[in-house]
Amino acid sequence: MHLNFVGGNRLTLLTCGGEYFPALRAAIDAASQDVHLESYLFADDATGREIAAALARAARRGVRVRLLVDGFGARDSLPALTEHLSTAGGAVLAYRPEIARFSLNRQRLRRMHRKLALIDGHIAFIGGINVIDDLDTPHQTAPRFDFAVRVEGPLLTDIDDALWRLWRAVSWTSLRQHAPRPQKLTALPCGGQRAALVVRDNLRHRRAIENAYLDAIAAARDDILIANAYFLPTPRFLRALRAAAARGVRVSLLLQGHVEFCLLHYATQSLYDDLLASGVRIHLYQRGFLHAKVAVIDTDWATVGSSNIDPFSLLAAREANLVVHDPAFASELRAQLSRAMREDAGELPAAHWRKRRWLARQWRHLAYALISLAVGLSGFGRRPARRSRAPHA
Numbered sequence: 001m002h003l004n005f006v007g008g009n010r011l012t013l014l015t016c017g018g019e020y021f022p023a024l025r026a027a028i029d030a031a032s033q034d035v036h037l038e039s040y041l042f043a044d045d046a047t048g049r050e051i052a053a054a055l056a057r058a059a060r061r062g063v064r065v066r067l068l069v070d071g072f073g074a075r076d077s078l079p080a081l082t083e084h085l086s087t088a089g090g091a092v093l094a095y096r097p098e099i100a101r102f103s104l105n106r107q108r109l110r111r112m113h114r115k116l117a118l119i120d121g122h123i124a125f126i127g128g129i130n131v132i133d134d135l136d137t138p139h140q141t142a143p144r145f146d147f148a149v150r151v152e153g154p155l156l157t158d159i160d161d162a163l164w165r166l167w168r169a170v171s172w173t174s175l176r177q178h179a180p181r182p183q184k185l186t187a188l189p190c191g192g193q194r195a196a197l198v199v200r201d202n203l204r205h206r207r208a209i210e211n212a213y214l215d216a217i218a219a220a221r222d223d224i225l226i227a228n229a230y231f232l233p234t235p236r237f238l239r240a241l242r243a244a245a246a247r248g249v250r251v252s253l254l255l256q257g258h259v260e261f262c263l264l265h266y267a268t269q270s271l272y273d274d275l276l277a278s279g280v281r282i283h284l285y286q287r288g289f290l291h292a293k294v295a296v297i298d299t300d301w302a303t304v305g306s307s308n309i310d311p312f313s314l315l316a317a318r319e320a321n322l323v324v325h326d327p328a329f330a331s332e333l334r335a336q337l338s339r340a341m342r343e344d345a346g347e348l349p350a351a352h353w354r355k356r357r358w359l360a361r362q363w364r365h366l367a368y369a370l371i372s373l374a375v376g377l378s379g380f381g382r383r384p385a386r387r388s389r390a391p392h393a
Helices: 016-030 046-060 078-088 156-173 208-219 235-246 262-269 272-277 311-315 327-343 350-354 358-378
Strands: 006-015 034-039 064-070 091-095 116-119 123-127 147-152 193-200 223-228 250-256 281-285 293-297 301-305 319-325 345-347
Touching (some): 006 327, 034 046, 034 156, 078 091, 123 319, 147 301, 208 311, 235 250, 262 358, 293 327
Antiparallel strands (some): 006 147, 223 293
16 A cells, blocks of 8 residues: 655654643644644543633634534534534534434444644644543543644645545535635645555545555564554454564554453454464553554554554544654654553463453353444444454454
8 A cells, every 4th residue: 555655744742631632722722823623522521621612712813713523422512512612703513413322323333533633734633532531531540541643744734635625525414614725735844754644434545544554564574563442453454463473573462451342342352362372462451541543563663543453443434543654753652652561551471361261251252243243234344353263262
């Protein structure tokens, strides 16, 4: 797969909401022309109200403010958020608004899961962090472990294009008028880092993010480190990891150690035997809630974004990832993940995992079967990777 890598960028890695939200709020408060923000969740909590207030302040001083949220992810806060920002002069759209909450229509799975922002054509943000208070994590140690990237430089042109394409599409489908797009953005070089924006949609880029991962895994020589909150890969993704491990590449996964979505959590566990037997090392994040969707491969390839490695992110949702070719950025992200694996996670011993009880094994296989059935019935594409047929599987 050919990625459109753009040079001349300055990239700043932001860890968790403690670094991301102050940077986002400061950029919005400094905006003089335009703020365009996308988020799957936009919670009515302390963080959500803080960012909403910053957007409203910007709109009242004449800044063009556009906010796109997901109609399912932000359904509870959407009415109040729309009224608050519209009154201030901003524009709010919802991607696929909820009509019947308990509908079984498979189209409900097509969500807008991206987390993107562009301010004044000078600063952008991309990553996996929703507009939600990541210090409010009941029964877990805060914060949620996640990443975003502050972007400056020519890559902003691609980010601007992606934001406007989806804004226009949602405007048309919702029969809403929208202001004409300003002149196409041209951002000047301000650094030396190369990166590409990779989006996943249901038209031209159906497998773009998965293919970017697979190309990098196939080219890996020494080391693959993936941290992902919801991990249930397609068959070809799992085969690629096995093949990398078989040729001597160190393959490490940092996965969710706590149960959030029960069915997906145990379906993922049904793959552990196969992965461990292939030489893949699995670390389970225990400190709190893992929400990251990042990876580092060898010394100069990294990705940070919104896409999980599960059927719904890879086959149904609109996602956006940043792929970076830069040793310094890759080294910084690797250091963060290595620290998390060392201090906040536990490695899963293969021998101990095989000794789990028969009933527990059967429950994990049932969870996998139900997820696989749901993906098959949805008609979105291939099912998750087949589980191991080993005796202890």
